[in-house]
Amino acid sequence: MNYQHRAAFPADFLWGASTSAYQVEGAWNEDGKGPSVVDMLSHPEGTADFRVASDHYHRFEEDVALMAEMGLKAYRFSVAWSRVIPDGDGEVNPAGLDFYRRLIDALCRQGITPIVTLYHFDLPWALEQKGGWLNRDTVEAFVRYARLLLSEFGDKVPLWLTINEQNTMILHPGAIGVPPDRELPDKKALYQQNHHMMLAQAKVFALCHDAFKGLKIGPAINTTSMYAETCKPEDAIAAHNWETLRCWSFLDVAVHGRYNALAWAYLQDRGIAPAMLPGDAGILQQGKPDFVAINYYSTATIAASRGDGNDVSPRAGDQQIMLGEAGVYRPAENPWVGKTPYGWVVDPVGLRLTLRKVCERYGLPILITENGMGAPDKLEQDGTINDDYRIAFLEAHIRQMQLAISDGVDLMGYCPWAAIDVVSTHQGYAKRYGFIYVDRGEDDLKALSRIRKRSFWWYKDVIAKNGNSE
Numbered sequence: 160m161n162y163q164h165r166a167a168f169p170a171d172f173l174w175g176a177s178t179s180a181y182q183v184e185g186a187w188n189e190d191g192k193g194p195s196v197v198d199m200l201s202h203p204e205g206t207a208d209f210r211v212a213s214d215h216y217h218r219f220e221e222d223v224a225l226m227a228e229m230g231l232k233a234y235r236f237s238v239a240w241s242r243v244i245p246d247g248d249g250e251v252n253p254a255g256l257d258f259y260r261r262l263i264d265a266l267c268r269q270g271i272t273p274i275v276t277l278y279h280f281d282l283p284w285a286l287e288q289k290g291g292w293l294n295r296d297t298v299e300a301f302v303r304y305a306r307l308l309l310s311e312f313g314d315k316v317p318l319w320l321t322i323n324e325q326n327t328m329i330l331h332p333g334a335i336g337v338p339p340d341r342e343l344p345d346k347k348a349l350y351q352q353n354h355h356m357m358l359a360q361a362k363v364f365a366l367c368h369d370a371f372k373g374l375k376i377g378p379a380i381n382t383t384s385m386y387a388e389t390c391k392p393e394d395a396i397a398a399h400n401w402e403t404l405r406c407w408s409f410l411d412v413a414v415h416g417r418y419n420a421l422a423w424a425y426l427q428d429r430g431i432a433p434a435m436l437p438g439d440a441g442i443l444q445q446g447k448p449d450f451v452a453i454n455y456y457s458t459a460t461i462a463a464s465r466g467d468g469n470d471v472s473p474r475a476g477d478q479q480i481m482l483g484e485a486g487v488y489r490p491a492e493n494p495w496v497g498k499t500p501y502g503w504v505v506d507p508v509g510l511r512l513t514l515r516k517v518c519e520r521y522g523l524p525i526l527i528t529e530n531g532m533g534a535p536d537k538l539e540q541d542g543t544i545n546d547d548y549r550i551a552f553l554e555a556h557i558r559q560m561q562l563a564i565s566d567g568v569d570l571m572g573y574c575p576w577a578a579i580d581v582v583s584t585h586q587g588y589a590k591r592y593g594f595i596y597v598d599r600g601e602d603d604l605k606a607l608s609r610i611r612k613r614s615f616w617w618y619k620d621v622i623a624k625n626g627n628s629e
């Protein structure tokens with residue numbers, strides 16, 4: 160639809176930015192922190208690891224001051240589970256809690272609303288050694304961990320996210336990384352893990368509402384709308400297949416408390432449906448989120464499976480590269496969209512479409528918890544970083560958000576990835592997303608000094624005008 164009057168952003172719109180603990184903090188083994196699965200990954204020669212990352216653990220005060228200067232209304236970050244409970248389920252580490260208390264206090268002093276993700280890919284290694292999410296005991300460990308954080312920080316943190324991109328962990332386990340001595344779990348095991356995460360999430364939704372009145376909590380799924388390559392009906396079915404399996408099957412359980420019918424039929428047909436104990440259906444029903452968070456980077460284009468064995472892409476996948484699955488879908492090219500230097504589709508209109516779909520399906524407020532452009536930013540001789548491509552990317556997405564609000568979408572806020580440069584999930588430090596540049600290389604930590612990029616000034620201006628362009 161075209162509008163004669165574009166809706167304005169709400170006055171309390173949360174202009175924010177995001178990071179995750181293991182990608183920004185560093186201090187991987189300091190002050191009693193236990194190792195997590197990501198600490199055990201090997202990294203290709205010449206690619207940054209997560210040990211120092213952006214050294215936010217030691218420099219958070221400087222970082223929060225820069226966020227305040229940018230005018231951020233919200234900062235979405237995650238807590239490293241193994242920093243506060245080193246083995247995931249045993250003793251609490253007071254120094255770990257203290258770090259997050261100081262960070263949250265610093266944000267609150269600046270009037271920045273903290274938004275906390277409980278778990279962003281970094282399962283405590285001790286839990287992984289006991290079977291990780293395949294072990295049902297991890298459900299109770301997560302609930303206990305969530306209770307600890309909600310009771311410690313619930314008075315200052317109004318918005319909570321349970322699990323970051325559960326669908327990425329299940330559908331692209333290799334994108335997050337696997338320790339060198341391990342093999343990727345098979346699909347049956349992955350969907351059992353998925354079921355346990357769903358139970359854990361539902362229990363934490365219920366806990367939050369029962370014991371911590373007034374706090375709001377939601378899931379955060381990597382949400383990617385699918386286009387059919389042509390108007391051939393079989394292409395439309397394939398696009399629907401993959402959109403359902405990749406996105407809605409995760410959000411439907413989170414919001415409606417039951418498995419999506421198409422997804423369940425697929426899982427049963429392939430013999431990979433999870434084992435459900437009596438009572439599990441009731442647990443899923445118990446917990447309901449207050450809002451839906453989405454991480455939106457791109458759309459994908461899909462064609463019907465040819466069934467000739469060539470559906471699966473030979474290219475190594477990451478979370479935004481669709482791999483194909485025999486009998487389900489085949490990835491296709493879209494001539495109408497661009498790509499980032501890392502091959503991710505750039506599609507701002509797709510954000511509007513995705514917001515409409517989430518709004519129609521779930522009828523809940525939506526928070527965008529990630530969106531951004533990874534690029535190899537260049538620090539110029541004169542000390543500037545001229546990331547005009549990132550400004551163009553974000554600006555185009557913000558205009559589509561505004562149209563989505565005009566469409567009737569209840570959009571709470573926008574937290575692009577990333578507040579500051581962080582280590583990419585698997586492409587080191589060359590692939591940057593931040594508004595704030597961190598002066599380090601892959602191996603060479605340099606001074607780790609912070610430098611405002613051109614996008615920093617641009618975003619400051621966007622926030623000052625509450626997103627309204629001239």
Ligand code: BG6
Pocket residue numbers: 179182323324327381454477478529533576582583584585586590
């Ligand atoms: C999201 C993750 O999928 O994408 C983040 O939640 C990640 O952790 C972001 O960093 C960007 O991906 P990448 O692979 O470019 O770091």
